[in-house]
Amino acid sequence: MKTRIGIDSLAVAVPRRYLDITDLARARGVDPAKYTQGLGAREMAVADPGEDTVSLAATAARRAIDAAGLDKSELGLIVVGTETGVDHSKPVASFVHGLLDLPRAMRVYDTQHACYGGTAGLMTAVEWIASGAADGRSALVICSDIARYGIDTAGEPTQGAGAIAMIVAQNPALLELDIGISGTSSTHVHDFWRPLGHREAQVDGHYSVQCYLDAVADAYAGWKTAATERDVSAALARICYHVPFCKMAKKAHLHLGFDEASFETQVAPTLGLCARIGNVYTGSLYLGLAGLLDAQATDLARRRIGLFSYGSGCTSEFFSGTVANAAAERIAAARIADVLADRERIGVEEYERIMAMTAPADEPPQPGRFRFTGVEAHRRQYLRA
Numbered sequence: 001m002k003t004r005i006g007i008d009s010l011a012v013a014v015p016r017r018y019l020d021i022t023d024l025a026r027a028r029g030v031d032p033a034k035y036t037q038g039l040g041a042r043e044m045a046v047a048d049p050g051e052d053t054v055s056l057a058a059t060a061a062r063r064a065i066d067a068a069g070l071d072k073s074e075l076g077l078i079v080v081g082t083e084t085g086v087d088h089s090k091p092v093a094s095f096v097h098g099l100l101d102l103p104r105a106m107r108v109y110d111t112q113h114a115c116y117g118g119t120a121g122l123m124t125a126v127e128w129i130a131s132g133a134a135d136g137r138s139a140l141v142i143c144s145d146i147a148r149y150g151i152d153t154a155g156e157p158t159q160g161a162g163a164i165a166m167i168v169a170q171n172p173a174l175l176e177l178d179i180g181i182s183g184t185s186s187t188h189v190h191d192f193w194r195p196l197g198h199r200e201a202q203v204d205g206h207y208s209v210q211c212y213l214d215a216v217a218d219a220y221a222g223w224k225t226a227a228t229e230r231d232v233s234a235a236l237a238r239i240c241y242h243v244p245f246c247k248m249a250k251k252a253h254l255h256l257g258f259d260e261a262s263f264e265t266q267v268a269p270t271l272g273l274c275a276r277i278g279n280v281y282t283g284s285l286y287l288g289l290a291g292l293l294d295a296q297a298t299d300l301a302r303r304r305i306g307l308f309s310y311g312s313g314c315t316s317e318f319f320s321g322t323v324a325n326a327a328a329e330r331i332a333a334a335r336i337a338d339v340l341a342d343r344e345r346i347g348v349e350e351y352e353r354i355m356a357m358t359a360p361a362d363e364p365p366q367p368g369r370f371r372f373t374g375v376e377a378h379r380r381q382y383l384r385a
């Protein structure tokens with residue numbers, strides 16, 4: 001019998017503060033419609049230094065494990081996809097492994113290729129299980145990033161931060177992936193990168209949009225060929241794209257030859273969470289998936305959806321999966337509406353003060369969260385609540 005493998009549980013962690021995007025537009029002397037309609041943004045998550053890539057990852061991971069009701073001893077692999085790690089050697093996954101008291105007998109590492117890193121982790125986990133090497137165990141895959149371009153840059157309204165954690169397992173309750181049916185497209189380009197030692201990304205904005213469009217066309221064509229060869233229908237109920245800003249998903253969909261009406265049905269329902277959090281780099285595709293399932297899992301049960309992951313530089317992959325019958329119940333356990341409701345709106349002055357901070361303020365973590373508290377003897381310190 002065919003082994004069913006995919007995403008069994010998914011949970012989200014975001015910073016506790018956000019900026020309304022119209023406040024940012026006014027402060028920059030820009031017509032708010034440019035940000036809301038031109039880019040499709042509504043709100044932007046603002047991480048303070050205590051809410052770093054590790055603390056967001058650990059918070060999301062704990063929620064994903066709880067949502068699945070998983071015993072930690074069932075995990076054999078943890079992979080963190082990130083492009084905003086905290087150390088040149090020690091992976092974010094190692095910190096998370098320690099903070100969550102995960103089993104010793106595990107593979108623990110990070111994967112990196114800009115925003116594709118999380119998908120690299122997901123594919124590794126799925127193939128690890130499919131190969132039999134997992135021996136019945138599950139994987140924890142986390143996407144965690146802080147997207148920063150800097151004050152008054154063109155990329156500023158497309159910042160954001162957050163983590164999405166997924167349990168990857170056999171007989172998944174959320175999404176069964178079509179193993180081996182995917183299209184990939186990679187080229188060596190300088191569209192977006194972050195040299196060592198820089199907090200903010202370098203980006204050739206308009207060129208990056210073009211690189212993304214070239215990649216999505218190529219990867220989608222590859223996926224369609226693979227689907228046809230295996231007699232899998234290329235009809236997709238929804239498509240989740242990597243979302244650096246919401247309008248990019250629309251550009252991608254139209255570029256593939258779909259029309260505006262198709263965008264409203266197939267893509268708009270995937271953008272709800274992304275518009276309220278901003279770019280989460282590795283996590284943006286999975287934020288779209290989380291928002292989609294939270295809104296429409298019941299209607300989508302047993303239907304195939306497409307997913308497009310894009311990592312600047314660049315590598316990309318179009319893949320697909322079928323929504324599981326239990327998806328509505330399982331995504332409800334992630335309490336995504338509560339995660340969003342538990343945030344505080346701040347003004348531009350406060351956002352700029354936080355952006356200028358280089359060390360965390362002395363404050364305890366909020367209930368259920370982890371927090372970076374500073375560096376002692378060159379070792380990063382965390383508190384859990």
Ligand code: CAA
Nearest residue numbers: 031033034037038039154155158205206208209212244312
């Ligand atoms: N009312 C309504 N719409 C308006 C408007 C107004 N008053 N003024 C402008 N607009 C529209 C423009 O027409 C444009 O829409 P279209 O693209 O559909 O034509 C949109 O608002 C944006 O305007 P500009 O192109 O003039 O904006 P910009 O040059 O200031 O910046 C950007 C846009 C280049 C995307 C910039 O935000 C940026 O550099 N972002 C970061 C890079 C990025 O996200 N790249 C995406 C691909 S790379 C990737 O996906 C990896 C990743 O995560 C980074």
